[in-house]
Amino acid sequence: MNPEASKQARPDAAPAVSITHLGKVYASGFRALEDINLDIRTGELFALLGPNGAGKTTLINIVCGIVNASSGTVVAGGHDVVRDYRAARARIGLVPQELTTDAFETVWSTVSFSRGLFGKPKSPMHIEKILRELSLWDKKDARLRTLSGGMKRRVMIAKALSHEPEILFLDEPTAGVDVELRRDMWEVVRQLRADGVTIILTTHYIEEAEQMADRVGVINNGRIVLVEETAELMRKLGEKRLILQLHKRLDQIPGSLAEHHLRLAGGGEQLIYTYDTQAERTGITRLLSDLGKAGITFNDLSTQQSSLEEIFVSLVRSAA
Ligand SMILES: Nc1ncnc2c1ncn2[C@@H]1O[C@H](COP(=O)(O)OP(=O)(O)O)[C@@H](O)[C@H]1O
Ligand SMILES: [Mg+2]
Structure with a gap:
């Protein structure tokens, strides 16, 4: 051996x-x-x-x-x-x-x-x-x-x-x-x-x-x-975030995008979409299409996986 x-x-x-x-x-x-x-x-x-x-x-x-x-x-x-x-x-x-x-x-x-x-x-x-x-x-x-x-x-x-x-x-x-x-x-x-x-x-x-x-x-x-x-x-508990770097700053998220539960960050220059990597559908295709309809364009996009720290905090919070 x-x-x-x-x-x-x-x-x-x-x-x-x-x-x-x-x-x-x-x-x-x-x-x-x-x-x-x-x-x-x-x-x-x-x-x-x-x-x-x-x-x-x-x-x-x-x-x-x-x-x-x-x-x-x-x-x-x-x-x-x-x-x-x-x-x-x-x-x-x-x-x-x-x-x-x-x-x-x-x-x-x-x-x-x-x-x-x-x-x-x-x-x-x-x-x-x-x-x-x-x-x-x-x-x-x-x-x-x-x-x-x-x-x-x-x-x-x-x-x-x-x-x-x-x-x-x-x-x-x-x-x-x-x-x-x-x-x-x-x-x-x-x-x-x-x-x-x-x-x-x-x-x-x-x-x-x-x-x-x-x-x-x-x-x-x-x-x-x-x-x-x-x-x-x-992998299992990891939420992923899609971060869109916007072409133009937004003051608020248009009502037509409400169902995507987006978050505005970076002084209005970033839109953050959170999705479950385990879900059957990530919803990204729909999101991008709805963004297009709302006339929102972006320069760049990236994804971020949540850390164990975040997983831990949310576990302890939900169990408390
Ligand atoms: N000798 C002891 N008598 C009574 N309670 C104790 C004693 N030692 C620890 N505890 C209590 O048991 C709990 C767990 O403590 P501990 O095992 O030291 O936790 P951790 O290491 O995760 O911080 C705490 O609420 C602590 O106050
Ligand atoms: Mg201890």
Whole structure:
């Protein structure tokens, strides 16, 4: 078998994480998750999107054994995360949303120690490799309290990778992170994915999900409202806009064009027509003919596909 092929996402393999009927009610009585059913495929990069308070961190923390579920089951790397906690956790790396580092430790010792926690034999070579990849090598002897926030975040990533996890969770990895770290981080993520690591991340930078993720899940009010291949999602839900650059500025849209629900933009110099790429008819032929009848001519026309961001906002709005 081609070794490269085995490194791609493997939809047929057993799921990396299998979440069944998962629910969470916090001690306060707040229901944070309700009947979550989700399989994360081995080798995929899955982006979990959702507004603040949707339940993303709760879900990740349950999979990682930090928060107890109220109902349902989670199997990660073939192990039940409750019954078989240690075995499951050893396969998981977590970069938590909150920075938690021990101020007086050095970078080297905190990352090496983390590896030991998961019962892995010492491997200075592996630790060196990840510290270099994360541009932390020249800080290896620095104490954590002397590091900037960005550097501490790099250390969190290094810790999560210290025991060579098969499954990596990144909870809001790019929130408040500088450009350089973002770039380094995406490079590391890309490399891990190429090595066959399953990656689940939450992000507010929807653009990144759009570019990086194989699949996207949207969570809102503790419920999964959508799981879809990123490309398929873009195609299926994507509204397209036809933008006509007008010959002459318009003050208002003639009444005879009302049925097309046009929008005037660009100071009256653009007409925007929105249509569904999935519809049997786009209505463009009719529109162009009606424009001709109304004596409206244009210099140029272009189309625009809506972004995942817009799709996301409209999903969350309609589900609220
Ligand atoms: N320990 C807790 N006790 C009570 N409510 C909590 C606790 N932790 C989180 N929540 C609530 O659960 C909801 C989901 O939180 P969280 O999982 O952090 O969402 P997200 O990561 O999507 O922003 C929020 O309304 C939050 O206030
Ligand atoms: Mg969160």
